[in-house]
Amino acid sequence: MAEGGTRRGSVLPGFGLSMGFTLTYLGLIVLIPLSTILLKTATLTWGQFWDTVTAPRTLAAYRLSFYASFMAALINAVFGLLVAWVLERYDFPGKRLVDGLVDLPFALPTAVAGIVLTTFYAGNGWIGQYLEPRGIKVAYTPLGIVVALTFIGLPFVVRTVQPVLRDLDIQVEGAAASLGASRLQTFLRVILPEILPATLTGFTLAFARALGEYGSVIFIAGNMPMRSEITPLLIMTKL
Structure with a gap:
């Protein structure tokens, strides 16, 4: 409070200007693009x-x-929880490199990711050539879609859980062990309650991201109606 009981103004813009900018930004970036779908739908009868x-x-x-x-x-x-645990609890050569690779799906264009995954898992690919003789076909099947969506969703879980593990006091685990708790009991009763909300948040983010994924899936899916055609592709064909 300033002298005389008056409230000192903030150096940041006021509520009106901030709210106006927020609504304008959301309108241009979110509402207008989504409204095109509604307008397209409005041309149809019920x-x-x-x-x-x-x-x-x-x-x-x-x-x-x-x-x-x-x-x-x-x-x-x-x-993702396992990767976050290893990155936060252990030191090993190349740790920074592994930590950076977690963000690769964020940086890599989705179309490039789809092409690379298809190259790996196709029948003559580096990995697919060993899987298909054993009856495991990945490319151009629903399994390939799961692989692509797993690739693009991993960072959401890892980056959500990592800060929680970083702030979790390791001495609490030692205290639980000193009281006779087994490793499983320590995990279920001490660690899991702390990391479960973050894990569920990461799961939700990965699920939401996967639902709308398009670029990385269309190359590895095969896009066969009734078999390997995803909803985003079907929406694109209808617009």
């Missing part, structure tokens, strides 16, 4: 709209997108 969203091809795309996104987010929740 019957046409219902037939489109309930067509067998559309329902198959819904099922595949939600299933693949959920499985990829679930895989990332488990292995």
Whole structure:
């Protein structure tokens, strides 16, 4: 408080200017692009709209997108937690390099990621040539979609869990062990309650990111209707 009981003004812009800028920014970046979808939908009659969203091809795309996104987010929740744990609790040669590689899906264009993954997992690819003789076909199948979505979603879990593990006092684990708790009990009763909210947040972010992913999936999916066609691709074909 300034002298005389008056409130000292902030050096930052006032509420009106800040709110105006916020609404303008959200309108240009979020609302206007989304409104084009609504305007496109408005050109359809209710019957046409219902037939489109309930067509067998559309329902198959819904099922595949939600299933693949959920499985990829679930895989990332488990292995992302493991990666975050290793990066925060252990020192090893090349740690900074590994930590930087976690952000590679953020920096790599999604189309490039899709092409690289397809090259790896195709029947004649570096990895696919060993998997297909064993009956595991990745490229141009729903499994390939899960692989692509897992790749682009991993950083969301790792970067969400890392700060929580960094702030978690390791002495608490030692105290639990000194009281007779096993490693499993220490993890379930001491560590898990602390990292579970962050893990669920990372899972949700990875799931949401996977639902809308387009670039990395279309190259490895094969885009076959009723089999490997995702919802974002179907939306693109309808616009």
